[in-house]
Amino acid sequence: MAVSTIGKAALVVLDLQVATASLPTTPHPLADVVDRSARLAGAFREAGLPVVWVTVVVGDAVSDLDAIAHDNSVQRIFPNLGEVGTTEEILVKV
Numbered sequence: 001m002a003v004s005t006i007g008k009a010a011l012v013v014l015d016l017q018v019a020t021a022s023l024p025t026t027p028h029p030l031a032d033v034v035d036r037s038a039r040l041a042g043a044f045r046e047a048g049l050p051v052v053w054v055t056v057v058v059g060d061a062v063s064d065l066d067a068i069a070h071d072n073s074v075q076r077i078f079p080n081l082g083e084v085g086t087t088e089e090i091l092v093k094v
Contacts, residue, residue: 006093010050013037017055026067036087043094 016037025033041051078084085093 006047006049006090008049009044010052011040011044012052012054013041014054016053027070040087040090040094043091047094049094 016034044051074084
């Protein structure tokens with residue numbers, strides 16, 4: 001599902017603390033994850049939209065180190081919770 005509008009959205013960034021950042025990131029390199037998160041946070045703040053930083057203690061669909069489980073979350077679970085888009089698709093809507 002493509003992103004239709006940002007409207008009253010909030011950016012929720014999960015698991016970007018030091019302990020998680022020291023783990024291998026799959027399928028995206030850590031530098032890309034940090035860069036995309038920073039770009040999105042900056043755009044949301046500039047638009048006056050909230051940015052929420054969340055630390056998750058237990059394993060979950062977002063922080064799973066298995067690429068297949070991660071892809072399953074992105075393709076099947078997240079679209080049922082809301083709209084899913086790439087960094088660039090979201091940035092043009094903010």
